[in-house]
Amino acid sequence: MGGARRAGAAPSGSSHAVVIGASMAGLLAARVLADHFRRVTVVERDRLPDQAAPRKGVPQSRHIHVLLVAGRTILQDLFPALGGELEDAGVRPIDAGQDFEWLTPAGWSPRFQADLGVLTCSRDLLDQAVRRQVETLAGVEILQETEVTGLLLDAARTTLTGVEVRRRAAAADGEAGHADPEAKRLAADLVVDAAGRTSKTPTWLEQLGFPVPEETVVSASLGYASRLYRRPAAGAQPWDCVYLQAAPPHRTRAAVIFPIEGERWIVTLGGGGGDYPPTDEAGFEAFMHSLASPIVHEALSGAEPLSPIYGYRATENRWRHYERLSRLSEGLLVLGDAACTFNPVYGQGMTTAARGALALAECLREQRRRRPDGDLTGLARRFQRSLAKVNEAPWLMATSEDVRYRTVEGTPPGRITRWMHWYLDRVTAASTHDIALRRVLLQVLHMTRPPSALFRPGNARRALLRKRPTGAPGV
Ligand SMILES: Cc1cc2nc3c(=O)[nH]c(=O)nc-3n(C[C@H](O)[C@H](O)[C@H](O)COP(=O)(O)OP(=O)(O)OC[C@H]3O[C@@H](n4cnc5c(N)ncnc54)[C@H](O)[C@@H]3O)c2cc1C
Incomplete structure (x- = not known):
């Protein structure tokens, strides 16, 4: 993926994409769509603050938000000026090894230079900085205080033609805004739902006579x-x-x-x-x-x-399996928390949204190779399958840990999961002494390496033999 598209460099191809939601997944989707659509409209229910401040639609921003290193790399690649903007706002990276006092389930982690830089900023500041970057993109408009209230279908009832929207009157602080009684139609060639865990797409699909995605829920x-x-x-x-x-x-x-x-x-x-x-x-x-x-x-x-x-408290892992649907509406994609949310304690949500945006970019490029005329037939199915692959590893990491809670709602741990717990407990214990192993564990937690890295023969040996200490500096 190249850098941010300069103003004036409008792409050829399809004409108008609508994104529902101007939070992290929606903004990143808009960035990617801007390379392929002449116009991108991001429709956001809230009034977006000028400053880095909380807002009603993203209540989780009141809580810690760590952007994993893999996510930081993607954001920096999508928006080359983002790092400078955050730096100007006083944000400095701290090292996930050296600067963290971390009590693991097996004892204190060693402090050492892990070369994994974590940005020290609030979620509100990060959102504001990303939003500013998106606002500079040619052809992208953010429509604030506007709620998407339904999906519009063509006469054949197979393909989306846009969304129904209502203006929301500005709300006084702490009060709910009220919607304009008159709904308007916003025509689009592609609609991307990035409305988060409260996404209404399953309800809208049902109303339109489409099958609804199955859900898998695991709650700790x-x-x-x-x-x-x-x-x-x-x-x-x-x-x-x-x-x-x-x-x-x-x-x-x-x-x-x-x-x-x-x-x-x-x-x-x-x-x-x-x-x-x-x-x-x-x-x-x-x-x-x-x-x-x-x-x-x-x-x-x-x-x-x-x-x-x-x-x-709305912290359950919830996967809406759009990739499994037998019949999908052409022209509708669902990503970010609207498709899959994770227990936030593992900090994977924004990074997975960023990976979803990269998957979208790849699917759009593939679509253009297949259909240079701009026809989007087949894109929805290909994208949801590709997104499901992106979601697999973070889902496995979050849910296999969550089932350790005795009260967990969802499928109880099977033999493989119990074996994984046994093995990961050894990794964790060994990594309180073994810096090389701790580094790999941190890389996996920051999604710069896949979980399979922990099972490589060299790392398995370190975990199972539990050599101590490795004598590296800084311990
Ligand atoms: C408590 C908590 C802590 C978390 N901590 C981390 C962390 O440390 N690291 C991390 O990476 N992730 C974390 N996450 C996850 C992260 O917040 C999300 O994954 C991330 O915000 C991406 O979500 P999203 O953009 O898909 O949806 P959201 O952030 O939920 O945004 C949805 C947007 O859609 C808008 N919207 C909704 N419906 C409509 C509509 N009908 N019309 C118009 N607009 C609409 C909303 O106003 C909102 O702006 C945490 C989550 C929680 C709950």
Whole structure:
């Protein structure tokens, strides 16, 4: 994928694509579509803030959002000016090995230079920076305060011809906006649903007489509670980030202190298996006190809170299997959380959305090779199958960990999963001493290497023989 398309370089080919939702998946899809469509309209229900600020449609931005290294690389490739923009806003990368104080289920991780740079910014800032990049693309328009309320079909009832939209009157802070009673039609050659986990496409398809995708749901009943704090002066702590990882089924509680712009910390407490962290002051404090290490509580004692405590519980893994549908509407694609959401604790959502955008780019190029006339027949099926492949590895990583919780909703772990738990426990234990193995584990967690890297003979030997220590510097 090349860099951002310069203004004025309108591509030939199909004419108008509509994207539902201007969050991460929708913005990245718009970037890719801009290379193939003369016009791209991103329709967003919310009013988009001028500043890096939370908004109703992305309530998860109140909680920690780590962009994995693989996702960072894709974003940088799609938007070459993004890194500079974030840097100007004060964002610096920290190293996933050296700068993290990380309690794994098997003990503290060694600190070492892993060469995996993690951006220290809020989700709101990242969204704003990506949005600004998209706004510079020729032919792309973001239609704010406009809700997509339905899909439109051609007379043969096989192909989408656009969407039905309603303007939403601006809402006062904290109040719901109200929709314009008059719906309008927005014609499109392609509609991309990136409306997130509350996507209405299954309902709309049913109303139009199309089959509805099957869903696979695996829920670890995880809850988050998050709060912003003023960050003490640099160097006050011998780390940049703390992560106390849960160790299900016995240790259900987790916590992160993560630096973000504006000299702030975002602190997220997590509890799996229904052990939800409270959102009242006393409960939040008590939960913090109960963690596997006092490091979080100690770091925050005396720190100034800068926000209320926000809770979040819609964290299940949910895969809507569009790739399995016997009949798909031509001209409709579904990606991002609208197609597949993951337990957020593994931080895979934005990176998987980015990989989905790359899959879309590849499918569009292939479509153009097959149909230079701009006909989009067959694109929907090919894309949903290609996206399913993208979703496979993160799905496996998230769900196979989540089934460790005794209360998990979904299929109980089979023999292969139990064997994987046994093996990964050995990897984790060995990687508290073995830097080479820890590096591979971090690369897998940051999606720069596939999970199969952990099973390569050399790494399996390190995991199973548990040599200690490796004597590399920095341990
Ligand atoms: C608590 C939590 C923490 C997370 N932490 C991480 C993390 O650390 N790292 C990571 O990579 N990912 C994380 N994720 C996942 C990440 O937030 C999502 O994967 C990411 O936002 C991509 O989602 P999306 O763009 O598909 O949908 P969303 O972000 O949900 O956005 C959907 C957009 O569509 C709009 N919309 C919805 N319906 C309509 C409509 N009918 N018409 C017009 N607009 C509409 C909404 O207003 C919104 O803007 C986390 C998720 C949660 C819940």
